[in-house]
Amino acid sequence: MTETAPSYKDPLFEPLTRQSASHRISTVIEQKILRRSLRPGDALPTETELAEQFAVNRSTVREALRRLESAGLVGREGGAKRLKVMRPGHAETASRVGRTLALDDVTFIELWEAMRAVAPRVAALAAERGSAADLAALEAIVSAVETARAAEGAVTHVVEFFGKLAELSGNRVLQLAMQPVMRLLAPSLRRMIDRVPQGRTRILVAQRCIVEAIREHKPDEAESWMTRHVQDFRRGYELAGIALDTRVGIGTMAD
Amino acid sequence: MTETAPSYKDPLFEPLTRQSASHRISTVIEQKILRRSLRPGDALPTETELAEQFAVNRSTVREALRRLESAGLVGREGGAKRLKVMRPGHAETASRVGRTLALDDVTFIELWEAMRAVAPRVAALAAERGSAADLAALEAIVSAVETARAAEGAVTHVVEFFGKLAELSGNRVLQLAMQPVMRLLAPSLRRMIDRVPQGRTRILVAQRCIVEAIREHKPDEAESWMTRHVQDFRRGYELAGIALDTRVGIGTMAD
């Protein structure tokens, strides 16, 4: 007899039946990582050792490891063999968020609204904090946008621009928020640039103004320029005849 | 000789050569899900069938499944045996984002800046779109904040308030962005309310104004009230003597 009968209407205590061994193992390791007992960079014991310590079969350990791997808590560097504890990279988390949103049939307008909220503040923060070196990197990206031949490449650099900006803002939360949004936005952005001839020029002008505001440490200007920039995007989409409630597709989740 | 020599500073062309069979399998299934060939609710073939179809061992399939499971793309309902395709819930994704941020030692100020960016826009959108029924729910939460005895409960309802607001905004991207931020903010918010006597009153006043603005469909007012509200939070923290660069801890990641 296991403890059945949580017959109370407590919907949060139901499904705590027996969890599989592999699940418990991944939980234990996960806790160790979250509690900092295992820290990023540390190498995990070998599968055989883990199997011995947990007194289970190696296959069971392996399933637990796959789960942690997918969660981004452990992983390999390069072609290494041993697994290491990793800090779940923003890239990975971002791609997960992107996946969730894509499966939710999020529409373009929702993404745009998110950009509308976040990007201006990011620009303002970047203007407050950006250093000279950062600025140089940003400018490099702007020229890359300018010289890029195909729309394809230009879009890549536009995404980079926002990414770099988020980095400059020094705010990892906003950084993490913006990443998946830009990723999902990218494909339709590409279409937009393809169809609207003056699109690239307008983007370039806006980027230059923003960079200028950042250089002179004028947060307000950076913010208002970015606001206009984002609004320009929307106009571009309308000009390109892209419906605002278009569902975003699944980008290449290459991780 | 494989292509070694990534001696160039091109960190994007890593030798992502051969991936393990289990990895490829999980990727293939993931694609099928993202492409909607497999849709949420569908049951996956049994492990044995998958093993046959992919012409690999069942253990290999299992590792792939554990990975997908951890990604929230497949899972079980209740004590079921078969795996089903699932839509990765926002809650789960949000808690994962929270974990990433917590492990990153994100500071309070970063979270606050995110709120500063997102919340006002969310309020504005809610004012544009909120229906009567939604409004009633929102008001219920506000009174819950008012009548809650302990700071504990009040904070819970404050978090709910923002959650509901995000829901009203009709924007799932912003909703997903705000959720983990509020979750991470909650513990310190609780301390703040404990230490600053007038904290709760100010929160209540702001909430009422925001609700009012939403009822009358005045986005601009809702936005500016929310801006003030968020700024009030920060002042509260300063009054409470909480350093702005305090790292947020790992909350209860109960999933």
Added chain:
DNA sequence: AGGACTATATTGTCCGACAATCGGACTATC
């Protein structure tokens, strides 16, 4: 038809095995 009972299918785990290959140690060569 509904409920109890049985059989089957499916999962979770275990065992033992093997090829591939990564990490080093060790050696030969310049």
Added chain:
DNA sequence: GATAGTCCGATTGTCGGACAATATAGTCCT
């Protein structure tokens, strides 16, 4: 001495088979 080549053990990825537990489906009884 530094570099290149070779060898060996350790470790991973995969395999095939096995078994207990149990969810699911089918069967029987009333």
